Amino acid sequence: xxxxxxxxxxxxxxxxxxxxxxxxxxxxxxxxxxxxxxxxxxxxxxxxxxxxxxxxxxxxxxxxxxxxxxxxxxxxxxxxxxxxxxxxxxxxxxxxxxxxxxxxxxxxxxxxxxxxxxxxxxxxxxxxxxxxxxxxxxxx
Amino acid sequence: xxxxxxxxxxxxxxxxxxxxxxxxxxxxxxxxxxxxxxxxxxxxxxxxxxxxxxxxxxxxxxxxxxxxxxxxxxxxx
Numbered sequence: 001x002x003x004x005x006x007x008x009x010x011x012x013x014x015x016x017x018x019x020x021x022x023x024x025x026x027x028x029x030x031x032x033x034x035x036x037x038x039x040x041x042x043x044x045x046x047x048x049x050x051x052x053x054x055x056x057x058x059x060x061x062x063x064x065x066x067x068x069x070x071x072x073x074x075x076x077x078x079x080x081x082x083x084x085x086x087x088x089x090x091x092x093x094x095x096x097x098x099x100x101x102x103x104x105x106x107x108x109x110x111x112x113x114x115x116x117x118x119x120x121x122x123x124x125x126x127x128x129x130x131x132x133x134x135x136x137x138x139x140x
Numbered sequence: 141x142x143x144x145x146x147x148x149x150x151x152x153x154x155x156x157x158x159x160x161x162x163x164x165x166x167x168x169x170x171x172x173x174x175x176x177x178x179x180x181x182x183x184x185x186x187x188x189x190x191x192x193x194x195x196x197x198x199x200x201x202x203x204x205x206x207x208x209x210x211x212x213x214x215x216x217x
Contacts (some may be wrong), residue, residue: 025153028160035161052194063146063173067181072171075187079194109197111142111190115180118154121141121163 035122042101049125052080052087053104055112059091063113076111085109094116142193144179164200168193179215 053077064074073089080087081116085108092100104110104123112118141158145167158165170189173179181187 025156026160031157031160052198057143062176064178065144065181066178071187072181072190075191076194079191079198083195083198108201109142109194111144111194111197113144113173114146114154118141119157120145121154121158121161124141124161124163 014124031122038101039123039125040096042105046107047106048070049106049108050085051106052076052085052109052111053090053107053120054087054112055090055092055115055117057091057113057115057117058089060115063115065113069135077129090117090120092120141192142166142168142197144168144173146175147172148175164197164204166193166197 054073056073067073073087077087088103090103090112095103100120101123104120105125107121107124110118110124111122141154141163143154143165155165155167168186168189170183170186171181172178
């Protein structure tokens with residue numbers, strides 16, 4: 001498996017028994033194996049999950065955040081610091097795929113506008129995710 | 141994860157993805173936009189809503205961590 005790619009495309013999964021919108025949902029049975037394979041291919045960081053990753057979309061033409069004074073970033077950073085976490089602004093075009101996987105592996109919370117960068121939640125090693133993985137493995 | 145939603149059903153994709161991965165999902169409706177427009181930050185209400193949601197998400201992560209620690213101990217025993 002190559003991990004120096006610039007992007008991962010998650011194909012829509014046909015779901016003819018549901019409505020049009022749900023046909024674009026990627027089901028759990030594909031997401032979990034994909035997640036496991038990608039995480040296995042990238043060295044796991046031993047750093048704590050102490051990041052609040054703020055997806056900015058600052059270089060995107062659509063659905064960017066217009067906040068000229070930086071009030072939102074400042075407020076989120078304040079909350080993160082009060083909770084002992086670090087706010088990291090994220091603009092996906094500036095990082096390699098491997099860097100993204102490692103960064104989101106340290107996420108405690110991901111926050112941002114609707115957009116493809118939210119799919120990086122796939123790499124978040126939250127306790128919730130770990131529990132889900134364990135239960136899925138047990139069910140298999 | 142916390143999403144600033146778009147005013148269409150499109151953003152349900154990430155709500156569904158979070159659910160599939162077992163992640164809690166939150167929205168901040170005070171910070172929303174039409175599908176192809178920018179999110180305008182222009183009120184204290186928006187900032188307060190984002191801060192409150194972030195605090196809630198962190199609280200629930202901490203709670204989940206505590207619960208998992210207990211569950212893991214039970215499983216091992």
